[in-house]
Amino acid sequence: MSASRKIAFIGLGIMGSPMAANLVKAGHHVTGFNLTQPQIDALVAAGGHGASSIAQAVRDAEVVITMVPADPQVEQVILGEGGVLEHAKPGSLVIDMSSITPQTSIKVEAAAKEKGIRTLDAPVSGGEAGAVEAVLSIMVGGAAEDFAEAKPLFDALGTTVIHVGPTGAGQTVKAANQLIVAVNIQVVAEAVVFLENAGVDLPAALDVLAGGLAGSTVLNRKKANMVERQFAPGFRIDLHHKDMGIVTAAARAVEAPLPVGSLVAQLVASARANGDGSLDHSALLRGVERLAGREVK
Numbered sequence: 001m002s003a004s005r006k007i008a009f010i011g012l013g014i015m016g017s018p019m020a021a022n023l024v025k026a027g028h029h030v031t032g033f034n035l036t037q038p039q040i041d042a043l044v045a046a047g048g049h050g051a052s053s054i055a056q057a058v059r060d061a062e063v064v065i066t067m068v069p070a071d072p073q074v075e076q077v078i079l080g081e082g083g084v085l086e087h088a089k090p091g092s093l094v095i096d097m098s099s100i101t102p103q104t105s106i107k108v109e110a111a112a113k114e115k116g117i118r119t120l121d122a123p124v125s126g127g128e129a130g131a132v133e134a135v136l137s138i139m140v141g142g143a144a145e146d147f148a149e150a151k152p153l154f155d156a157l158g159t160t161v162i163h164v165g166p167t168g169a170g171q172t173v174k175a176a177n178q179l180i181v182a183v184n185i186q187v188v189a190e191a192v193v194f195l196e197n198a199g200v201d202l203p204a205a206l207d208v209l210a211g212g213l214a215g216s217t218v219l220n221r222k223k224a225n226m227v228e229r230q231f232a233p234g235f236r237i238d239l240h241h242k243d244m245g246i247v248t249a250a251a252r253a254v255e256a257p258l259p260v261g262s263l264v265a266q267l268v269a270s271a272r273a274n275g276d277g278s279l280d281h282s283a284l285l286r287g288v289e290r291l292a293g294r295e296v297k
Helices: 016-025 037-045 054-058 071-079 104-114 128-134 142-155 169-197 202-210 217-227 237-253 259-276 281-291
Strands: 006-010 029-033 063-066 094-095 118-121 136-142 158-165
Touching: 006 016, 006 037, 016 029, 016 037, 016 063, 016 128, 029 037, 029 054, 037 054, 037 128, 054 202, 063 071, 063 142, 071 094, 071 104, 071 142, 094 104, 094 142, 104 118, 104 136, 104 169, 118 142, 128 136, 142 158, 169 202, 169 217, 169 237, 169 259, 169 281, 202 217, 217 281, 237 259, 237 281, 259 281
Parallel strands: 006 029, 006 063, 063 094, 094 118, 136 158
Antiparallel strands: 118 136
């Protein structure tokens, strides 16, 4: 395997744009495609290349990476007319880094195999900041030899990169991740309202909590959002709502109880129903404020 790979990157959104740029920084030839032009222009400005279609992006690619919102987009981009499998070269490696159901990853793998194309499912955790800083956690499902080939690419994107099992396993682990994150954000939000109602110095309280057993990556990364009530999306509630649907369905399929997770899934759905879907998931705080009878601005 050469040090520099020809990579097609499909989906240059909040996560995909910095990830593609980090692959450029690592010395790879990256050609990006997105439904909107400004993101393509930004990749070009960062030293990458732009494409006007999926076909053009993947035509000469050794590796194709997709990073799109949900199952329907993955199916359209990879399996659909004019999609990745229609134009990718036999022997190429398709890495889907979206967060979707394990069943869709298995469906993609089966369709790709018929065309002599290999696949990995490699969802990520770490949000926009993790993508920008190249410190993502990447959980990978698929063949061990394909993971070994892709490992240098993953190392340009994250600091925790682990092969977790066969096709679909990456998505299963990501579902568990989203369960933990949602519950953690919810309890941090509840603690914030509790501390404020008690008249405690909130920034000081959160700093000391972060240094003890209550500390977590969620608390470290989201406490400023909550203190300042700044909810520009790093990871939108709409997407976390989608992910909570994935985890509750997956848990039901394997008969795993989610008593707390099911409640938090409803609170995420409530936040979305109250118009907060486009905000960062730290805006679950707004739901706690509503329950506390506060005016939510």
